[in-house]
Structures are given as structure tokens and as C-alpha cells.
Amino acid sequence: MTDALLPAEFADLEPWAATWCLPTEPQRWERRLNTSMEEMRAFYDAFFPRAEEAIIWCDRFPLDDMPADAERLLQLLHSLLMVSYAVEVWKQPEVINGGSARIDRILEPRP
């Protein structure tokens, strides 16, 4: 597969890569709020069992010099954590009792 986004070892996660390989928290946050729980649960269920393996894979590279596919795998892990709050904690995309509040992340380390 020439257009693979993730390392070959994680080819089974390719269906999620185009949607969830997002480099910034504001992008991941918007995606979470605009995705159904059914879809987020499917992503979570598919990825969570392999998450530890993915972390070990990413840890083979220094953070400031990651191959593009490993960096996208790390972005996918970031999205898994973003989705985990909806799946594990709130059982809905939005924070319970968050009202109309919004908190914007305006600076963050990369990747």
C-alpha cells in the first residue's frame, strides 16, 4: 500500500488514520465534538488494545526526529486519549455540566 499513513505494523488501524491523525488539540477537540459516540467507540475499541504496543513503537524514535508514519501514530494515540474521555468518563462527546464554557488550548508542545 503506497498511500499508507501509519507504520506497516499498524496497518489494521489505517481506516482510522485519515480521520484521527490530527496534529493539534484544537483539531482533535473539534473532531470529538463532531463525531458520534458509535464511531468513537469503534475507534476506541479497535485501537485501545494495541495502544501500549503503539507507544513502544513511537518510543523507538526521539521526539524531535520521528519518521512521518511514527509521528502520525503518535497523533493517533493523542486522539485515542481525546476520545477516551468521551468513551470512558462522560459517555457523551461533551463534558457533563460543561455548560456553554469553552477553554481553548493556545500553545502546546509537538508532536
Added chain:
Amino acid sequence: MGRFRKPAEGTWTEHYPELGTGPISFEDSVSPEFYELERDAIFRRAWLYAGRAEQLPRNGSYFTVNLPGLRTSVIVTRDKEGQVRAFHNVCRHRGNKLLWEGTPRDAISGNARQFVCKYHGWRYGLDGACTYIHQENEFFGLRKDAIGLAPIHCDTWAGFIFVNLSAVPDQTLRDYLGTMVGALEGYPFDRMTERYSFRAENNSNWKVFIDAFQEYYHVPPLHTHQLGPTPEAQNPEYEFEAAHYQLDGPHRMVSTSGTHKHTWPAEHLYPAEALTRSGSTGPWEAPDVGGPLPGVNPSGIKRWGIDNFQVFPNLEILIYERNWYVTYRYWPTSHNTHVFEGDLYFVPARNARERLAHEYAALTFKEYGLQDCGTLDGTQMGLEQGAFTEFPLNDQEILVRHFHKTVGAWVDAYVREWERGSTP
């Protein structure tokens, strides 16, 4: 019988008898007139936290800080000699905002040899001196070497850069910070340079949000989910008790035992917490930052978790036992709105695993912070409704009591001076 020993007087509040134990008014949080007074009585007199020294890594580094409610923008820069200076971000010529990109409302940072006004091209050195006036000979008796930017008092403590908008500050920064906050000097803040920054525009008085973050009494009922995935863990009737409270002048602090989630059994953890070894709140591994750590856990509690220093008027420094810290700032923009800024600081991640632990901590901050922010609307509405004029506070809310008393004292002192004609 509580879990922690209280002072000999029986309660923390009575340990500080000047606080009283009666109900208090929150009129200071709903009154437009009081807000106008606060701006001059507090924000134009107190030392205000502007940013970290790491934001000025080189000579010539600068950043701007916008204080919207004060109609003030400040340039903070490290000049050619390495001295940190602050100026009003206003051109001496016709008052144009000097440094901005995007829109004049946006704060910026960068590196410069000089500051150039976009409007008529006047230039200033990093020391604020005017170095170039376009068509200087067209002016009338104006010489560039006699003018410059308007300086603002500026000093640095423990890498925290403060500014003071008064003509002559009543106290030096160190005297102002006092012994309790001052004892943190030497804490390795400078090792914790990986930063996550957050900003929120909230529909409440600035003090209403500070109040939410200077008591933990609200945590079990409001943040029920934070305690874990099981019904047993999510006990809204859990009785929270802080280990230690301390007041020092206008400043206050509370030490708590934190959650120490790394010691919890697996069934009380969310799967993502177990995966990242992070939450609630913060990473479970403590990076080596040397030691001993000055100023923290001043009462020496055994199972120390978090210190929450409330530096008057609007800075909160949260220091976690796992060697990371957080700052909050609250900038009033009207009597019932404010801008909240939160910054999380970690020892830089060395690998993806550590980065993900930091990321989960940053997520946790936002998820539960949204519950706090979301509740604010309702608190402000409730206070403005005027159904009640006095409100009971318990012993775990001693810092709320002290804060409003301090705010009132600063405003009263200002009004008295104004009435005597001694306020400029």
C-alpha cells in the same frame, strides 16, 4: 473527627480571628461600580504576573501581555544587556499600539533588535529609547534622544516576571510577595519548561472563578467522575478536607494530600489512566529535579499532594508532588466577565510515553476545568439575582473568606485615600 489536625483554636478560620465566621457578601462580584474601583485600587497598584523568564530566552526576546480590563498592553523584553524591562505598548508619537500581528487585540512574542511602529515608522531600542523619528526635522523642537517609550515597573522573582502599573509601587516585589510565597524561591520552576497554555473567556466576575479554585469542598459533588469509573469511587458525599491552610498578608495557600492515583487499585482507574500512568491529576512518574524543594508543603504533611498558592490579586501557582506546576491568571474585563489563562509546565518529555502522560494531564485539566467554567455562568446569574445578600462559608472555604476581605480592604484603603485627596 477530621483526618487532619486543625489549629488549637479548633478551626482554620478561627485561627485567623480577623476573618470572623459569619456569612459574607458577594456584592463585590456583581457591582459595576465596585469593578471600576477594583481596577484602580488593586490592578493599578499590585504586582501582576506577566510571564515566565523562559519566554525571554535571549537578549532581544520580547512578548506582549494584554490586560484588557485595564485597557493596557505591556511589552516585556530582555534588552541588549540582558535586563528584563517593561513598557507600555504604545508609540510615543500618536499613541498607536506599537507591537502586534494579526489584530491589535492579539498578544505576540518574538525577537527584535528594535521596535518599529507600523504607523509612521518611529523606532525604539530595547531600552525604550527612541532611536528614529521619520522626518524628524518636520517636528517642532522635538528630539528623539529626549523621548522614548513609557516604562512600567518590572521585576523578576523565581523566574516569574511581574509588572506594576503604579507610578511608584508601595513595595518591592520581594517585600510584596512576603515570606510564604517568597519561600518558593529556588524551587526548580526553570526545569519545567514544557508548556501547555489555555485561555477562556468566562461569564463571571474574576473573583467568582478564583473562589472555585481556592477551595476543594466542591470537588466531590461537581467533579464526581474524577474519582474513578466505578459507582463506589464516584461518591459525591465524600468529605473533602485539606491538610493545611496558611495566610500571609494578601496571599493565601492550601496544601492537600492530592489523589496519589498511582497507589490506587486497577478497578478504580480509567483504562486511559492506567495506559498513560497519568491523571487525576498529573503524571504518576516524578522526574528528577534535584532537591530539597524549597517552600513547598510548608506544614510538612506526610502524604502531601498539591500546594495551591494564591498570590494576590490574580495569580494562582499549583505545585504538584510529582514535580510539575500550573499557573492560573484571571483578568477582569467587566463586573461579570473575565479572561482566564491557565499554563501547565512539565520537565520536557524525553519520549512519546512521557509526552502522552503530559497530554493526558493537560486533557484532565481541560475536561474538569470546563465543569468549573460551565458552573460559573450559573453562579454569576445566581449572585446577580439578588435573592440572597449574605452567604455562609465553611472552614474549608477559609481562603474565599480571606480573599474577599482582602479585596475589600484594598478598595477601602483606596477610597479613603481618594477622599483625603492623597490618591494621584
